[in-house]
Amino acid sequence: MLTPFTQKALHMIKNIPEGRVMTYGSIAAFAGKPNGARQISRLLHSMSKKHDLPWHRVVNSKGKISLRPSHGYELQKALLESEGIEFSKSDTINLTFFLWSSL
DNA sequence: CCACTGACTACTT
DNA sequence: CAAGTAGCCAGTG
Numbered sequence: 001m002l003t004p005f006t007q008k009a010l011h012m013i014k015n016i017p018e019g020r021v022m023t024y025g026s027i028a029a030f031a032g033k034p035n036g037a038r039q040i041s042r043l044l045h046s047m048s049k050k051h052d053l054p055w056h057r058v059v060n061s062k063g064k065i066s067l068r069p070s071h072g073y074e075l076q077k078a079l080l081e082s083e084g085i086e087f088s089k090s091d092t093i094n095l096t097f098f099l100w101s102s103l
Numbered sequence: 104c105c106a107c108t109g110a111c112t113a114c115t116t
Numbered sequence: 117c118a119a120g121t122a123g124c125c126a127g128t129g
Contacts, residue, residue, distance in 0.1 A: 003126070024111050028125095035124045037111040042127055044110060058110075066110040076110090108128085116120075 005031050009043055012102055016057040019084040020100035021093060023061045030102055041066075056080055057100075063093040 002010075009031040016022050028036035040058065048055040056079040060066045067073040077087065085098055 006126070028111085033125075035112080036126075038109055038124065039111095039126050041110045042108085042125090046127070055110085060110080061112060068110085072110080106129095109126100111124085113123090114121085116118100 005033050005036060006039065006043060008032065009036075009040055010047060010051055010053065013040075013043070013053050013055070013058065014051070015102060016054055016100050019098070021057045021059050021063075021080065021085060021095075021098050022100050022102070023059060023063075023095070024066075025061050026099070026101075027058065037061075057083075059093060063095040063098075064091060 005028075009027050012022070012027055012030055024037035024040040025034075027040050028034065033039065044053065044055045044058060047053060056076040065073050065076050067076055077091070080093070081087065085093055087093060
């Protein structure tokens with residue numbers, strides 16, 4: 001059985017529209033755990049396959065991809081760019097423009 | 104139940 | 117700005 005926090009987090013991830021991203025911390029905060037960012041990573045690890053989650057729309061608080069190169073980093077970046085999200089010179093996303101507030 | 108892990112974050116050097 | 121550290125909490129065995 002998953003906790004309410006986890007279920008809510010899953011719901012929010014599914015609700016991120018194309019061309020927008022959310023940070024681990026924001027998802028966790030909206031789900032009720034301001035410090036539960038790490039749980040989001042676990043969700044993506046174990047639930048992304050079964051729940052058809054847009055995992056690529058989740059980035060860290062700095063607006064950067066957290067995956068290591070050759071471990072999904074390039075794939076995620078490609079998926080985001082195909083949705084219209086732009087990366088700066090240092091591979092960071094302008095969160096003030098692309099961050100999705102869920103409401 | 105205990106120990107370990109993790110696609111994190113904020114703070115300090 | 118980069119590297120190190122402590123706090124965080126649910127999933128898994």
